[in-house]
Amino acid sequence: MGKTIAEKIFDSHLRDQPSPDNMILSLDVVMCHEITTPIAIMDLMEKGMDKVFDADRIKAVIDHVTPAKDTKTATQGKIMREWARRHKIKDFFDVGENGVCHALFPEKGFVRPGYTVIMGDSHTCTHGAFGAFAAGVGTTDLEVGIYKGVCSFRAPETMKINIVGELQPSVTAKDVILNIIKRISVNGATDRIIEFTGPVVESFNMSSRMTLCNMAVEAGATCGICLPDRVTAEYLWPFIRNDYATIDDAVNEYRQYHSDPDAEYVESLEIDVTTLVPQVTYGYKPDLVKDINEMVGTPVDQIYIGSCTNGRIEDLRNAASILKGKKLANSVRGIVTPATPLIYRQALEEGLIAIFMDAGFCVLNPTCGACLGMSSGVLAEGESCASTTNRNFNGRMGKGGMVHLMSPYSAAATALNGKITDPRDFL
Ligand SMILES: CC(C)[C@H](C(=O)O)[C@@H](O)C(=O)O
Ligand code: SF4
DSSP states (O other), rough: OOOOOHHHHHHHHHEEEEEEEEEEEEESSEEETTHHHHHHHHHHHHHTTOOOSSSGGGEEOOOSSSSSSHHHHHHHHHHHHHHHTTTTTTSSEETTTTOOOHHHHHHHOOOOTTTEESSSSGGGGGGGGGGGEEEEEEEHHHHHHHHSSSEOOOOOEEEEEEEEEEOOOTTOHHHHHHHHHHOTTTTTTTTTTEEEEEEHHHHHHHHHHHHHHHHHHHHOOSSEEEOOHHHHHHHHHHHHTTTOOHHHHHHHHHGGGSSTTTTTSSSEEEEOOOOOOOOOOOOOSOEEEEGGGGGTTOSSSSSOHHHHHSSSHHHHHHHHHHTTOOOTTTTHHHEOOSSSSHHHHHHHHHHHHHHHHTTEEEEEEOOOGGGTTSSSSSOOOOOOOOEEEOOOTTTTTTTEEEEHHHHHHHHHHHHTBBBBBOOGOOO
């Protein structure tokens, strides 16, 4: 019987299998940020187990609230910083070099096809865009991962979503994934891996693939995964050029991870995106999604462009293409957060930062901040935000606040009118 990509990755990393549904895998990368890792560090210290399995395989960043906003977040940063120094973790990113983990780590080339990756963060699924198995875990698993470099998973069950058709201008990966979550619901992929396949995914660059995989968890999935191909190899080329004579060699090797034609899936769906229009959420769950035309005119108070979902250069370019030479409405405030320092620099060099500033946006340093309502753009009660992020839970960006998830194109169009606006009006 054939195997899926996830089954192949599990097979190649299997250390032990105490029961059919308890597969202990070796880990290639353990990622850490300052919200969940300090708890694990403190616990390991208390148990006299302050050790890391392999300092080179640990990647750490202070990203959620940075620079620190108060004593609590400053302490979290301090614990991470001291731990990274103590264990000589060289890939540790502190103020000035730090960016949103799921944008920064791919940019550094830390994730490769066939890898196993964990992090104490639910959007770790983003890294599946590289053909890796990447899952968010709780504190106990994180501790074991840091200490021993292994993690226990259930046997993988994969749901295949084949995306076909042709996207219309200003309809993006964000609209595709919002529409998928709408169709399958927030529980549609619970405890499953979503394998995204088909010509639309193949045509996506890594940034769009990351957007797609990023929100797999919003449908309950453990991981989203794309098959690694030439696009993946080209993105990774600066990091793998010493390992392969040519890009073709890398592409050929990556083929070993592709799911076999006779692999078994728990469910297979096909989605034709040809008639898909921009999508927007309207409630407190990411599956409460409407076509944008049904939401047009809904007033908002804030626009937020950033996060691990849509804070990459492509996203800033898309938003800037609509904002260029225009001003945001008087009734709204706009915030843009390039997800990493490199993206920030690129945006500066390309003149995008000037476009945002001329439009009246506040440009922030790379951080999660307002995405999870912790800093830098928290909403007041009763306020709403047009946001390129991934979660619209009640109070997500501030108690009593409402979040409308949408693409950077839609957020930019909405900024100009102060109410939800179809970006196709600006084509
Ligand atoms: C703080 C962290 C644990 C959390 C997560 O796991 O996703 C955050 O990144 C989020 O998006 O809500
Ligand atoms: S940007 Fe938002 S969703 Fe992504 S890791 Fe940070 S808080 Fe979580």
